[in-house]
Amino acid sequence: MTSKKTNTLLFMLLGTLVNLVLLMFFIVAGFVILSVLVAKVPSLDSYVGILTVVVLILALVLAFLVYSKIVKWLTAKHGLEDKLAPLFGSKNRTPRKKED
Numbered sequence: 001m002t003s004k005k006t007n008t009l010l011f012m013l014l015g016t017l018v019n020l021v022l023l024m025f026f027i028v029a030g031f032v033i034l035s036v037l038v039a040k041v042p043s044l045d046s047y048v049g050i051l052t053v054v055v056l057i058l059a060l061v062l063a064f065l066v067y068s069k070i071v072k073w074l075t076a077k078h079g080l081e082d083k084l085a086p087l088f089g090s091k092n093r094t095p096r097k098k099e100d
Contacts, residue, residue: 008084015071023063030055 002010034055038044044051075081 004084011080011084015067018070019063019067022066023059026059026062027056030059 031052034048034051038048038051
């Protein structure tokens with residue numbers, strides 16, 4: 001039987017791999033689209049540097065959004081809230097005293 005910390009570690013490692021695969025997919029797809037656009041519209045040749053940065057940023061954003069949706073869906077579908085340890089914070093922490 002595995003503990004919550006082990007489940008969380010495995011979930012995070014698998015999630016990281018999925019996120020990297022998504023990132024690579026979106027980068028390759030973006031560069032394929034960019035190369036097709038530059039081939040069809042020759043006036044974009046002077047903007048390839050800027051468009052490359054845009055493709056990379058869009059790939060990062062899309063990978064993050066898709067990864068977030070997948071994690072939320074998996075968590076809800078399989079009820080993972082009670083099987084995973086919290087990533088940040090501890091249940092044993094005492095609350096801070098409020099100062100006036």
